[in-house]
Amino acid sequence: MTLGVIMLVHTAFDRAEQMVRRWAEGGCPVVIHVDRNVEPATHDHFVHAISDLPDVRFASRSRCEWGTWGLVEATQSAATLMLDEFPSVSHVYLASGACMPLRPVSELEAYLARHPDTDFIESATTADVPWTVGGLDRERFTLRFPFAWKKNRKLFDLAVRLQQLVGYRRALPEGLVPHMGSQWWCLTRQTLEAILQDPKRPAYDRYFKSVWIPDESYYQSLVRMHARRVESKSLTLAKFDHQGKPHIFFDDHLELLQRSGCFVARKIWRDAELLFQTFPQPSAPDQIDAEPNTGAVDRLFSQAVERRTYGRPGLFMQSRFPSSDRQAVLTASPYAVLQGFDDIFPDFQRWLARRTGAEVHGHLFARDRVHFADGVELYRGGLSDHPRLRDYNPKMFLTNLIWNAREKHHCFQFGPADSQGICWTLAKDTNASIWVVTGAWSVPLFLSGRSASEVRAEAARLQRIENKFLKVLRSPQVRARVRIMSLAEFVEAPMDVLQTIIDEIAGHKGRAISEAPRMADIEGLAAFLQDLKNQGMHPFLTGDITALTVQTRRRQSRRKPYIVAGK
Structure with a gap:
């Protein structure tokens, strides 16, 4: 023929x-x-x-x-x-x-x-x-x-x-x-x-x-x-890219073309001198009857197209920046957002770091400054603790923070007193686990020693902001893993919640909690919340806090369950 x-x-x-x-x-x-x-x-x-x-x-x-x-x-x-x-x-x-x-x-x-x-x-x-x-x-x-x-x-x-x-x-x-x-x-x-x-x-x-x-x-x-x-x-x-334009083969593709076993390739760069010198390759006895095998080439180019169009989770480039919201994964690795826990447990940040080995930050979006782990002023990648630099683009601040230390599991505190520009970003990120104790903002107000009439306006403001955040977390567009509980619910069984958080963050390295972190003294909180109601401010997000509810915080700790195999 x-x-x-x-x-x-x-x-x-x-x-x-x-x-x-x-x-x-x-x-x-x-x-x-x-x-x-x-x-x-x-x-x-x-x-x-x-x-x-x-x-x-x-x-x-x-x-x-x-x-x-x-x-x-x-x-x-x-x-x-x-x-x-x-x-x-x-x-x-x-x-x-x-x-x-x-x-x-x-x-x-x-x-x-x-x-x-x-x-x-x-x-x-x-x-x-x-x-x-x-x-x-x-x-x-x-x-x-x-x-x-x-x-x-x-x-x-x-x-x-x-x-x-x-x-x-x-x-x-x-x-x-x-x-x-x-x-x-x-x-x-x-x-x-x-x-x-x-x-x-x-x-x-x-x-x-x-x-x-x-x-x-x-x-x-x-x-x-x-x-x-x-x-x-x-x-x-x-091969063609996501815009329908042909991929061009360069000298870098030499090994890939050799492995493909194809008879002809297109489109070759006119200055790919190494390719023009190498091909066509002489016949090899074991390759004469070989069928073309484009599987490896197809996989590589599919990965290249995916990388070009979607990038790597948590890493954005300028050409993809305007349409970054189409991605379900906004950050490079899983992280936890904890709202209200540090209000209830004064030493919660250090306790959680010891228990999990995670990178536990304070309030990253606090209005006074960025509270990085260990209180540093400059974090990896040159991230400053200055709030104006963070608030210029809070989404990119968060993605940069996690990308720069993506080998660690990050946790940070959040609350209604913080800057709220990051709320939708957290809610739409599949890497986020969000734990919210609603109404926990009432504990610092109670511990401040001021009367209900003095903190009434502040309590109303914090509750209004937190309620907006809860509406975001309950939206059908949310992709994060969300757990919401009232202050009353949490105080009744804090050990179960804390153990679940540690298990999720630490994984198989997590251990059963022998004792809970020191809880703030909330004796009298129920009366304080009743005084707020009497002042006309109804703290509905706290749940039904009573003196009996507060006493349950002294419950005995539960051991992590285990199974003993029988003979």
Whole structure:
């Protein structure tokens, strides 16, 4: 069998000449189409440079604009010339000047000889795969596209909107089912002849001339009508990013291309000298019959696209910053937000640090300053304790803090007296665990020694702020893990709550609590809250605090349960 190659050339003619010679050295006749937009002098110089190759032909030139009919017209004229000039050709391979053979041409020919009746072309219906990038999917087959998208963007968009507004819909040629796929194919002579000599070809051509990006649908659709066997894949390794633009292979991709086992790769950077010197690689006895394996390449590029579009959790770059809210994970690692605990336990921060080994901060969003762990003024990454610097962008302050010490489990205190600009960020972050003891702000007011009438306004203000935060935490948009309990509920069983917090933070390293941290003396709190009610301020967030409730804080500690296996 003989493999013929159609090469579409637009730029980088020095590299295109190099690729023509490599195909010719492998015994392949080559038909070249040079874009009509190329200057005559450049075209003539290129023709002269490869005039010594006997089995090279040049097809009539078409103007090739991206997404327009010219690209299909170019392949039609080149394919017709190929079939007329080289009757021994059994398969025709479509390539570009930026395509590079990775394996010897003889291995590709042997592979095709094992599949003599198979056409290799990506071909899938628009309903089956979500490949389309750019907003138009089935519409590309039902609307008309008389304007080039790249050169006449405004006219293109206007024409689409007008057709959609009036409900215009084109009729498909009888028997045609639109398919899409990569434009880089390898077809058998029989299938290609059937497509080019089809009596209905004038009708198909008229239809596809007004289809958007017809080079990705013309052959992909018609091959389904004429092929004996279709292998819906391209033999050319071509990867695309999230914007539908082709990835470019550089010298850094050498090892990746070697492992892929693919016959041809696109798109090669014109200055990737190492790749041009390395490929095609000589035949290896154990690789001659090897099937192309793009699994490793697919995984790597999928990870690259994911990294490019979503980044790493907790690390934002400028290009992704405006749309960062689409991410469910805003920070680099899990952390805990504890509200009200340090009001009830004066030494809670140091006690929790000893019990869990976590990085336990004070009130990071306090209005006077940032209370970092151990009271430092400057934290990792140059984070200052100045509140104005923090409040300029509190979300980025939090993500930077956790990213800079992401190997640790962070905890920090929060409360209604703090700056509240971070509330929605905490609520939407799946890494956050938020524990709230509502009404705990009443304890410091009680311990201040001031009368209920003196603290009435402050108590109302704190309760109002905390209630707003609770509404945020109860919103359907919340992704954080949230546990809310009133002060009365917590005082009745503080050990259970504290043990759960320690287990979550410390994991398997957590131990049963032998004793709770020292609780503030809240004897008389119930009477203080009643005085607030008498003053007209109802502290409903504290729950029903009574003298009996306060006494339960002296309950015996519970041991962590364990199981003894029987014989």
